[in-house]
Amino acid sequence: MNSVVCISHVPDTESRIKVSGDGRHIDEAGLKFIVSPYDEFALEEAIRLKEKNGGDVTVVTYGPERAAQALRECLARGATKALHIKGESADADALGIAKVLAAAIRSVPHDIVFFGKQGVGTDNGLVGPMTAELLGYPQVNVVTHLEVADGKLTASREIEGAEEVIEAPLPAVITAQKGLNEPRYASLKGIMAAKKIAIDTKSVADLGLDESNILNQRVVFVSLQLPPEKAGGRKIDASDPAAAAQEIIKFIREEAKAL
Amino acid sequence: MSFPGVDYMDIDSLYSEDELMVRQTVRDFVDEEVLPIIEHANREEKFPNHLIPKMAEMGLFGATIKEYDLPGLNNVAYGLIMQELERGDSGLRSFASVQSGLVMYPIYTYGSKEQRDYWIPKLAAGEKIGCFGLTEPDFGSNPGGMRTYARRDGNSWVLNGAKAWITNGSVADVAVVWAKCEGTIRGFIVEKGTPGFTTAYHMGKFSLRASVTSQLFFEDCRIPAENVLPETNGLKYPLGCLTQARYGIAWGGLGAAMAVYNTALEYSKSRIQFGGMPIASHQLVQNKLAWMVTEITKGQLLATQMGRLKDQGKLKPHHVSMGKMNNVNIALECARMARDILGANGVSDEYPVIRHMMNLESVKTYEGTHDIHNLIIGHAVTGIPAYNPPMSAQAEQEATERAAELAKK
Numbered sequence: 001m002n003s004v005v006c007i008s009h010v011p012d013t014e015s016r017i018k019v020s021g022d023g024r025h026i027d028e029a030g031l032k033f034i035v036s037p038y039d040e041f042a043l044e045e046a047i048r049l050k051e052k053n054g055g056d057v058t059v060v061t062y063g064p065e066r067a068a069q070a071l072r073e074c075l076a077r078g079a080t081k082a083l084h085i086k087g088e089s090a091d092a093d094a095l096g097i098a099k100v101l102a103a104a105i106r107s108v109p110h111d112i113v114f115f116g117k118q119g120v121g122t123d124n125g126l127v128g129p130m131t132a133e134l135l136g137y138p139q140v141n142v143v144t145h146l147e148v149a150d151g152k153l154t155a156s157r158e159i160e161g162a163e164e165v166i167e168a169p170l171p172a173v174i175t176a177q178k179g180l181n182e183p184r185y186a187s188l189k190g191i192m193a194a195k196k197i198a199i200d201t202k203s204v205a206d207l208g209l210d211e212s213n214i215l216n217q218r219v220v221f222v223s224l225q226l227p228p229e230k231a232g233g234r235k236i237d238a239s240d241p242a243a244a245a246q247e248i249i250k251f252i253r254e255e256a257k258a259l
Numbered sequence: 260m261s262f263p264g265v266d267y268m269d270i271d272s273l274y275s276e277d278e279l280m281v282r283q284t285v286r287d288f289v290d291e292e293v294l295p296i297i298e299h300a301n302r303e304e305k306f307p308n309h310l311i312p313k314m315a316e317m318g319l320f321g322a323t324i325k326e327y328d329l330p331g332l333n334n335v336a337y338g339l340i341m342q343e344l345e346r347g348d349s350g351l352r353s354f355a356s357v358q359s360g361l362v363m364y365p366i367y368t369y370g371s372k373e374q375r376d377y378w379i380p381k382l383a384a385g386e387k388i389g390c391f392g393l394t395e396p397d398f399g400s401n402p403g404g405m406r407t408y409a410r411r412d413g414n415s416w417v418l419n420g421a422k423a424w425i426t427n428g429s430v431a432d433v434a435v436v437w438a439k440c441e442g443t444i445r446g447f448i449v450e451k452g453t454p455g456f457t458t459a460y461h462m463g464k465f466s467l468r469a470s471v472t473s474q475l476f477f478e479d480c481r482i483p484a485e486n487v488l489p490e491t492n493g494l495k496y497p498l499g500c501l502t503q504a505r506y507g508i509a510w511g512g513l514g515a516a517m518a519v520y521n522t523a524l525e526y527s528k529s530r531i532q533f534g535g536m537p538i539a540s541h542q543l544v545q546n547k548l549a550w551m552v553t554e555i556t557k558g559q560l561l562a563t564q565m566g567r568l569k570d571q572g573k574l575k576p577h578h579v580s581m582g583k584m585n586n587v588n589i590a591l592e593c594a595r596m597a598r599d600i601l602g603a604n605g606v607s608d609e610y611p612v613i614r615h616m617m618n619l620e621s622v623k624t625y626e627g628t629h630d631i632h633n634l635i636i637g638h639a640v641t642g643i644p645a646y647n648p649p650m651s652a653q654a655e656q657e658a659t660e661r662a663a664e665l666a667k668k
Contacts, residue, residue, distance in 0.1 A: 014261055076280060186284045188318035188330035188340075191277055 001053035001148070003046035004110040005079065006101050006131070007039040007061050009070040010121035019224045025090055026224065028066075035070045038116025041176035044183040045146060046114050047078040053148075056080045058108045062100045063089045068199055075194035076186035082199040083108060087211055093219035098130035100214060103207035105135060110171060112153065117142045117175040125175075132173035139173040140166045144180055261290045262346065265517040267552050270559045274335065281336040285343040288317065293347035298608045300469040306350065306430070307469065315385030319344075319355055321363040327379045335566035338510035342562075345511030346518045349618035350470030352511040357426045358382060360504035362389030365435050365446055368499070369490035374448065378433065390431035392422035392449075392475050393497050399424075400631045401646075402437070403494050407477065409440040409447060414484050416440070416447060418455070418477040424625070428473025429458040435488070436475070437497045446488035446496060455480030466621040468614075502576045505626050506569065509582030510562050512622065513555060515615045516590035520551040522612055523597035526604070538600070547596040554589040561585060577639035584632035591619040 011017065011031045018027040035043075046057045058081040059074040061067045071082040085104050089097055105113055113135070115128035132139035144163075145156035152169050157177070204211040234251075238244045253259045264271075264286075271279060292310060300307045314320065318330045319340060325331030332340075337359075345352035366378045381387040398404045407420025418438055428434070434449045434456075449456055461472045490496070527539035527548065538544050565582045568574040594616035598605035606613050623629050631646070638644045647655070 012261070072276070073280065076284075185288055185313070185317050186280070187316065188281055188284070188322050188332055188336075189328070191280045191284065192330050192332065195277055 001049055001055040001111050002109045003049055003055070003057045003112050003114060004105050004108060005039070005043045005046045005057060005059045005074070005114045006105075006128070007043065007059055007070055007074060008036040008116070008119035008121060008127075009033050009061060009063050009067040010036045010119055013037070013120060017226065019226060023223050024221045033066060033069065035073055036116050036119045036121065038118055038120070038176055038178065040116075040183040041178060041180045042114035042116050042174070043074055043077060043079065044181045045174070045176060046112075047184075048181065049112070049148060050078070050080070055111075056109070058083060058110070060101060060104050060108070061085070062087060062092075062097055062104070062204075068201075071199050072194055073186065075197050075199075076191040077184060078190060080197070081108070082197065084199050084201045085204060085207065086201060087204050088215065091215040091221070093217060094124055094126035095130055095219075096214040096217055097124075097127050098134055099209060100204055100207065101127065101131050102134035103209055104202070105131070107202075107207065112148065112170055113137070113173045115173065115175045117177050128173060128175040135171075135173070137171050137173050138168035139175070140168060141175040142177045143174050144177050146174060146180065262286055262517075262521065265520060265552065265555050267556045270556065270563070273563050274339070278333070278336045278339060281332065282339040282343060284317065285319070285340050286346075288313070289343050289347040293344075293351060294611075297348045297351075297469060298611070298614065301348070301350075301614050302468075302608060304464070304468045306354065306471050308430075310351070311354075311385045311388070314355065315383065318383075320358045320385060321367070321379065321383045322359065324363065324367060324379065324383075327375075327383065329379075329383055333566070334506070334569040335563060338507065338562055338566045341507040341510040342514040342517075344514065346514035348469050348614070349511065349515060349622050350467045352507070352514070353426050353467060353470050356504045356507045356511070357391055358385075358389055360507055361391035361500050362433070362435055364503045365391075365488060365491075365496070365500050366448070369446060369488040369496060370448075371485070371489050373485070374488070378448070382433075387432040388427055388430055390425050390427040390434050390473075390475075391500065392425050392428075392434050392436040393501075394422060394424050396421060396423040396474075400628055402497065403444070405437065405439060405444070407436070407438040409438040409445065409487075411440070411484070412481070415481045416484060416487060418447065418449065418480040418482065420477050422475040424461065425458075425473050425475055426467075427471055428475050429460055430471050434475060435500075436477070443492050444494050444497065446491040447482060448486045448488065449477075449480065449482055453480055453482060464621075466617045468617075498576070501626055502579050505579045505583040506565060506574070508622060508626055509558075509565060509579065509586045512583070512586035512588075512590040512619070513558050513562060515619055515622075516551070516555050516558065516586070516593040519590075519594045519597035519612050519615050520548070520555060522610055523551070523600040524548055526601050526610070530602075544600055547600060551593045551596060554593065558586040558589055575639075577635050580627065580632040580635040580639075583627060584629055584636070587619060587622050588629055591616065591623055594619055 012034050015031050020027040050057050057079040059071050059079045060083045062085040068084050071084055075082055085100055118125035129139055140155040142157050143155045144158055147154045153172055155166050157164050236244050236247050322330045322332045323337050341352055344355055363382050366374055382389055393402050395405050409416045409418050432451045436447045436449050437444055455478045457476045458473045527544050528537050530538045532538055561582050597612045598616055601612055604610055634646050
């Protein structure tokens with residue numbers, strides 16, 4: 001049973017984002033990057049499959065130089081191989097990234113492909129489904145429970161007021177939701193062992209694709225802006241409680257329009 | 260809230276990628292698993308037992324050992340683990356220090372192959388918990404005066420005596436106990452439940468409340484002859500273990516200092532007094548913050564250099580004394596300053612400061628007191644040992660002579 005896990009290297013969720021000088025990207029200086037949290041559920045599930053059935057877990061990412069760090073962290077947790085497609089993925093839309101990943105996945109043996117249900121960088125949730133379509137594989141998205149046996153999978157997903165159970169033949173694509181499992185910490189032994197695994201590095205061109213057809217195509221980031229600063233609250237003078245209460249009710253009725 | 264680290268002077272550039280990954284892993288563990296529960300554990304005087312299997316699975320026990328399928332980390336990575344654990348709580352770091360430095364280390368280094376093969380995997384997996392019995396009620400800084408003794412009787416050793424202030428004592432499955440025998444000091448492996456071996460909790464501690472501290476009692480406690488650590492023969496063997504643990508404490512102190520500094524820094528930036536400005540804008544507050552971050556940075560350099568020397572086999576016990584003495588001392592001073600910056604909130608366990616401050620009072624004293632470490636440094640630079648004041652040396656001499664006279668009669 002060979003798994004591929006596609007991961008995304010994103011700014012730590014507690015980062016204070018700054019817009020870079022060109023107004024279209026984030027300023028990466030001093031930012032801490034992490035493996036996107038939903039990808040951790042995807043990785044954990046693949047590692048559990050490997051522990052049960054043997055085989056390889058190959059982690060794949062499309063991203064700049066720094067993304068190699070994310071791959072190393074996954075190796076430390078138990079992935080057995082890593083493939084880094086180098087490129088400025090911040091300038092690619094979901095379809096562009098999916099094309100790169102589909103080509104990368106085809107280059108490694110696999111029975112099942114995992115994604116996080118979305119990357120927390122730009123909250124993009126399209127890459128997994130689009131990759132499945134490009135590969136021509138069945139897909140089950142936002143999965144909270146998974147069984148794999150006898151060449152097929154049974155996956156559960158939460159829907160409004162119920163749980164949907166879906167069967168699909170392998171190979172297939174799964175996007176992982178929180179609750180699928182509890183991801184483990186990297187073990188110290190895993191960290192030391194990960195040092196010995198070489199990360200396979202390729203360019204987009206190595207996959208037979210033209211990067212100029214991937215970057216800045218259908219969806220283009222025109223500009224990036226921080227949300228407006230929150231306005232300060234309003235203080236009401238409480239020296240006359242009756243008048244203050246009147247004013248609060250007026251605010252709730254007329255400004256907040258909650259009554 | 261994840262911990263951002265304290266790195267005023269690009270200290271991280273002194274660490275390798277895998278050292279930083281080890282630190283990050285333990286940092287995440289502490290943020291996610293320790294900080295949410297530690298104030299409660301401290302208030303209830305309970306060690307968080309449920310963390311032991313997770314720590315074992317990560318490989319935190321015996322992490323520098325290569326054999327037995329263990330991680331074989333270098334000493335800087337090991338130090339960074341201790342730093343992060345103590346950023347959580349000194350009691351948690353104490354648990355790991357004792358298990359690794361004071362139980363696995365002597366069994367691994369001074370034990371027989373049978374002892375190693377039996378104990379090291381179980382201790383690494385957290386299946387068995389260990390403790391280290393050296394200190395006695397009347398012998399702390401002067402362990403050579405210990406009164407616990409072991410007598411050979413046929414195919415057994417018989418132990419008598421008492422040990423005090425033993426971390427993990429009442430919960431340990433195995434104790435490495437030091438006792439006088441046949442004119443020297445030797446280490447013995449005593450298992451929980453051995454007839455004649457009992458323990459009692461030290462009650463009412465205001466420090467290391469999330470850590471078990473106990474007395475150990477041996478009354479004609481009979482253990483098999485093969486339970487002696489064969490290599491041990493003198494005080495330098497238990498002191499060798501302490502050098503291991505003290506090395507970890509030098510890093511641990513930094514962790515506690517970072518926790519209180521970071522708390523005080525964030526608090527001072529959000530606490531508004533006088534004219535709508537945060538107290539971080541006050542010169543007296545900045546002075547304290549500047550002192551803290553300067554001392555932490557110096558401590559990081561000291562600890563890192565110790566680690567590099569240790570990896571090269573060049574680290575001497577008197578180097579470790581400087582690291583332990585300095586880094587714990589500045590951590591305690593940082594905790595007191597942080598307490599001050601937090602005002603009344605500094606005494607509440609809503610913030611970690613008062614807990615670290617109380618913990619560090621113990622850490623300053625255990626594993627060689629602050630003063631004894633100064634004497635070790637003094638001995639190293641002057642060549643003159645000053646541990647035993649001249650008057651007491653003379654008194655001891657007279658007592659020995661009197662005892663010899665009595666023996667003759």
